[in-house]
Amino acid sequence: QVQLVESGGGLVQAGGSLRLSCAVSGITFSNYAMGWYRQAPGKQRELVAAVSSGGSTNCADSVKGRFTISRDIAKNALYLQMNSLEPEDTAVYYCNARYRYNSMYNYWGQGTQVTVSS
Numbered sequence: 001q002v003q004l005v006e007s008g009g010g011l012v013q014a015g016g017s018l019r020l021s022c023a024v025s026g027i028t029f030s031n032y033a034m035g036w037y038r039q040a041p042g043k044q045r046e047l048v049a050a051v052s053s054g055g056s057t058n059c060a061d062s063v064k065g066r067f068t069i070s071r072d073i074a075k076n077a078l079y080l081q082m083n084s085l086e087p088e089d090t091a092v093y094y095c096n097a098r099y100r101y102n103s104m105y106n107y108w109g110q111g112t113q114v115t116v117s118s
Helices: none
Strands: 003-007 010-013 018-025 032-039 046-051 057-059 067-072 077-082 091-099 106-108 112-117
Touching: 003 091, 018 032, 018 091, 018 112, 032 067, 032 077, 046 067, 046 077, 057 067
Parallel strands: 010 112
Antiparallel strands: 003 018, 018 077, 032 046, 032 091, 046 057, 067 077, 091 106, 091 112
8 A cells, every 4th residue: 555644844934944754655666756746725736846766856946946855765755855935835735656667656645734924
């Protein structure tokens, strides 16, 4: 059974930092592309940052220079370090795993709320 469990969300003032974690079980971590997505009220879910199965990373223009995605294969964990947070970053953040050989195998966590106050 595949499980992705996010943690680390919360309420923070603008300019502050948070570190999100995603604990992953039930998959061979290195065979999956991993990503962080977010969804704000009334908006579509969007990709924030991703790391490929090979380890290369990319992130949305809106968070470049502020957010960093990383993974620990030994711990089956994915992280998102978020610095210089802005009220516009307020959203539910979701962890995602997509199998590198077949995108039908696509898994989501339950989400963690991040709220940035001005």
